[in-house]
Amino acid sequence: MEGAEERKRMKILCLHGFRTSGGFLQKQISKWDPCIFSHFDLVFPDGIFPAGGKSDIEGIFPPPYFEWFQFNKEFTEYTNLDECISYLCEYITTKGPFDGLLGFSQGATLSALLLGYQAQGKVLKEHPPMKLFVSISGSKFRDPSICDVAYKETIRVKSVHFIGAKDWLKLPSEDLAKSFENPLIINHPQGHTVPRLDEEAIKKLKDWTGEILQSSDISDKRFELQNGEANVLEQAQQEVFENGKIVHESIELKIENKEAVDTEKTKLEKSVENMKPEKDSVEPETGKVGLVSPGME
Numbered sequence: 001m002e003g004a005e006e007r008k009r010m011k012i013l014c015l016h017g018f019r020t021s022g023g024f025l026q027k028q029i030s031k032w033d034p035c036i037f038s039h040f041d042l043v044f045p046d047g048i049f050p051a052g053g054k055s056d057i058e059g060i061f062p063p064p065y066f067e068w069f070q071f072n073k074e075f076t077e078y079t080n081l082d083e084c085i086s087y088l089c090e091y092i093t094t095k096g097p098f099d100g101l102l103g104f105s106q107g108a109t110l111s112a113l114l115l116g117y118q119a120q121g122k123v124l125k126e127h128p129p130m131k132l133f134v135s136i137s138g139s140k141f142r143d144p145s146i147c148d149v150a151y152k153e154t155i156r157v158k159s160v161h162f163i164g165a166k167d168w169l170k171l172p173s174e175d176l177a178k179s180f181e182n183p184l185i186i187n188h189p190q191g192h193t194v195p196r197l198d199e200e201a202i203k204k205l206k207d208w209t210g211e212i213l214q215s216s217d218i219s220d221k222r223f224e225l226q227n228g229e230a231n232v233l234e235q236a237q238q239e240v241f242e243n244g245k246i247v248h249e250s251i252e253l254k255i256e257n258k259e260a261v262d263t264e265k266t267k268l269e270k271s272v273e274n275m276k277p278e279k280d281s282v283e284p285e286t287g288k289v290g291l292v293s294p295g296m297e
Contacts, residue, residue: 010099010216011041012132013092015068015107019051024061025104028194033202039213042102043095048087049080068110076142088114089123099216100132100157104194105169108138112176115157116150132212133159133180137192139172140179151179158215160184160208166191184208 016025022044029042047066055065070079088110092098101111115130117123138161140151161177163170163185169192177183186204188195197205 009039009041010131010213011043011096012037012100012102012134013096013098013111014042014044015088015101015103015111016044016047016066017105017107017137019053019055019065019067020057021061021064021066022046024057025107025194027061028104029102031194032197033206036202036205036209040099040209043098045091048084068106074142075139078141078143084110085114085117085123092124093127097128098130100130100134100212102134102136103138104136105138105192108135109141109176111135112138112155112179113141113146113150115155116152116179119155119157120149120152122149130157131216133157134162135159135173135176136162136194137164137167137169137173138176139169140176154181155179156181158182158208158212160186160205162186162188162195164188164190164192164195168192 014022014025014029016022023046026042026044029037046064047068049067049069051063051065051067052070055063057065069081069084071077101114103109103111111133112135114123115133118125118127118130141147157180159177159180161173161180161183163173163177165187166189167173174185177185184204186201188197188201190196195201
């Protein structure tokens with residue numbers, strides 16, 4: 001039983017902020033109620049590049065510090081961004097699959113970019129679609145060539161956005177949230193930081209993660225049923241035409257769940273109806289199709 005539970009745990013890639021580290025973000029998130037992510041595995045890698053200047057957490061958390069890419073003051077030009085994206089895509093592919101992303105500041109901005117790019121088929125084409133996103137003080141890129149792709153359409157990933165009243169990225173964070181479908185907004189009175197959560201925020205976040213876990217279970221079951229349906233239809237296609245009459249082979253349904261059987265029966269009957277020849281080419285006695293399948297009588 002424990003092995004089965006372990007396999008169901010969802011995996012989240014957590015990207016730290018500019019000139020900090022995976023260890024620092026892990027320390028910050030660890031201050032949250034442990035029940036929030038008790039069914040998730042959180043992974044905290046370090047940025048691809050060593051910090052190129054002074055870190056804001058010097059004296060607060062020990063080095064080394066890292067950054068994901070570099071940028072100009074206006075945040076319109078970026079250095080090493082393509083290399084960073086390639087590195088993360090390789091990391092996600094080899095260390096995953098991952099179910100979602102969590103990020104603070106530069107890490108959140110980068111995570112949202114990856115989600116937008118994946119939705120547009122630009123990156124992670126072979127990786128399953130991400131199911132969730134936790135943004136803390138995130139923002140959009142400002143280069144039009146990036147915006148026209150990453151935020152071209154609403155990003156259909158369940159997302160929660162932490163927005164601080166005193167955060168210098170408050171407005172950009174609100175703008176990023178608008179790029180997602182039905183985002184959950186959690187406002188807090190603090191600044192540019194991973195906030196401590198009050199009871200209301202904890203409840204909202206626990207409810208949100210609970211819905212995602214439930215949705216994931218339903219998706220997994222639906223995937224199993226779809227595979228069963230595919231097997232049924234594939235067998236149905238074995239029917240062949242002989243002398244204008246439809247010859248039916250016995251089809252064995254291997255779906256134990258009764259509801260699934262009823263659903264597949266209806267779909268299969270419709271499929272067979274679509275496989276009938278034109279009326280004027282069928283003899284009167286073949287106008288009706290009789291299908292006998294074990295377990296469906």
